[in-house]
Amino acid sequence: MKGKCKICANEYTQSGMSRHLKSCLNKNYEKIIEKEQSQKSLYYHIYIKGTYRSDYWLQLQVKADAKLSDLDSFLRDIWLECCNHLSEFEINEQRFTSSGFNMSNKIKDVLREKSKFSYTYDFGSYTKLDLNIVNVFKAGEREGKINVLARNKQPEIKCSHCDNPAEFICPQCKYTAGGWYCSDCLDKHEKNDCMMNEFEFLPVVNSPRVGVCAYSG
Ligand SMILES: [Zn+2]
Ligand SMILES: [Zn+2]
Ligand SMILES: [Zn+2]
Ligand SMILES: [Zn+2]
Secondary structure, three states: OOEEEOOOOOEEOHHHHHHHHHHHHHHHHHHHHOOOOOOEEEEEEEEEEEOOOOOOEEEEEEEOOOEHHHHHHHHHHHHHOOOOOOEEEEEOOEEEEOOOOHHHOEHHHHOOOOOEEEEEEOOOOOEEEEEEEEEEEEEEOOOOOEEEEEEEOOOOOEOOOOOOEOOEEOOOHHHOOOOEEOHHHHHHHHHHOOOOOHHHOEEOOOOOOOOOOOOOO
């Protein structure tokens, strides 16, 4: 799934984006930071995608002294949070869980360039992510510990009953045929012999947690 680079505003494919950002950060970064302080800080460039829904991805610039809990909160805000479920990073077979205190580790203390690791939100209806440190670099200090460098365009998912884009999902019927609806086809749900009410449907959103648990964006 294609996405847009937030630095130069050009579109690239998912597979080409990491390489593009490396060179784009090099070429164009000074323009971005001109207005901000000239002091240099260490940053991590992190590529994140859904393990089972890899059309959904993010490329982030994360300050080296940000904590795992900062990354956890950021991922919850942009992609995941529904009912305050538990979450966990797994890095080199070590687990850092949101219920313990070990998410207070700083990024720079547990990750290095080329590190690959994973993240799980919610151990019931889980959403799993693959993370990859593309690059570690020095640059002028930016506002905010975590900034989005690029993000996928919303994948178009079709209504199960016609050619329109789907807007709603029945959390019960989504695994069987016919659980995705456009607004014109909502009345077809009655035929599914399902206890769910239309008010309980979830919206189609740009997240690997689309249609899961109570996630509504
Ligand atoms: Zn760019
Ligand atoms: Zn939930
Ligand atoms: Zn249903
Ligand atoms: Zn439809």
